[in-house]
Amino acid sequence: MARKFFVGGNWKCNGTTEEVKKIVTTLNEAEVPSEDVVEVVVSPPFVFLNFVKSLLRSDFHVAAQNCWVRKGGAFTGEISAEMLVNLSIPWVIIGHSERRALLKESNEFVGDKVAYALSQGLKVIACIGETLEERESGSTMAVVAAQTKAIADKVTNWDNVVLAYEPVWAIGTGKVATPAQAQDVHRELRKWLSENVSGAIAESTRIIYGGSVNGANCKELAAQPDVDGFLVGGASLKPEFVDIIKSATLSCFFPLGNLASCFIGLDLMGNCFSARIIESPSNTD
Numbered sequence: 001m002a003r004k005f006f007v008g009g010n011w012k013c014n015g016t017t018e019e020v021k022k023i024v025t026t027l028n029e030a031e032v033p034s035e036d037v038v039e040v041v042v043s044p045p046f047v048f049l050n051f052v053k054s055l056l057r058s059d060f061h062v063a064a065q066n067c068w069v070r071k072g073g074a075f076t077g078e079i080s081a082e083m084l085v086n087l088s089i090p091w092v093i094i095g096h097s098e099r100r101a102l103l104k105e106s107n108e109f110v111g112d113k114v115a116y117a118l119s120q121g122l123k124v125i126a127c128i129g130e131t132l133e134e135r136e137s138g139s140t141m142a143v144v145a146a147q148t149k150a151i152a153d154k155v156t157n158w159d160n161v162v163l164a165y166e167p168v169w170a171i172g173t174g175k176v177a178t179p180a181q182a183q184d185v186h187r188e189l190r191k192w193l194s195e196n197v198s199g200a201i202a203e204s205t206r207i208i209y210g211g212s213v214n215g216a217n218c219k220e221l222a223a224q225p226d227v228d229g230f231l232v233g234g235a236s237l238k239p240e241f242v243d244i245i246k247s248a249t250l251s252c253f254f255p256l257g258n259l260a261s262c263f264i265g266l267d268l269m270g271n272c273f274s275a276r277i278i279e280s281p282s283n284t285d
């Protein structure tokens, strides 16, 4: 079965009531491909979750940005998975690099959180990714494999998991991974899933890319065979998020041929599409 393109908007710790209303109005008025083609999930801060959910068009969904690792109780400041379920919040982002780095969430803690959230019926966007230092030392795959293993050790059913590869050096820096760099890591992650979980799960699990994605660079990234969508930060607060959603139609295009160094093809909507051919080095560092 084809993997449905997934576009998530992580609003992080941003927004006032007025700003939130403005973003939702833009999204509600946007003409985008249908739910059959793209799954759109926006993730406002906790305090705006219900507000956004009540205003947002019904074909888009909401995600929390975190939840507690176990059943709720005496954990001041935390929000439990049960509460999200109680409010009919379908998705949660877990293991974002900002929480891993600033709040010292370990691989094991993230694995436990993913498993608990799934056990309560939430769908999870599980984030992984290497730092610049790790990339430069050639350990990209070892790092993301260890992060994925900590999740795989605790998760038996991957149906409700989207894996978000977000290289830390690309987050909020304007330094997007090249389509070849993203494709290389996504392909290796799928191979890892195939060898360590199962071939079927490797085929069906969506692996999305995050890190300085914008309306201009999303098209070439979306055309990579193992890039199944995006987790967008800064650009998800702007109207260009709509262009990123629309790049879903480029994820599966029908090649017509090569002209000079360009692919020419037709996308799912029948629009003509061209993309630069990317020389893809096989190493990921």
Ligand SMILES: O=C(CO)COP(=O)(O)O
Residues within 6 Å of the ligand: 010, 096, 166, 170, 171, 172, 173, 174, 210, 211, 212, 213, 231, 232, 233, 234, 235
């Ligand atoms: O962290 C991200 C999404 O979770 C990416 O953030 P930016 O798109 O702002 O780089």
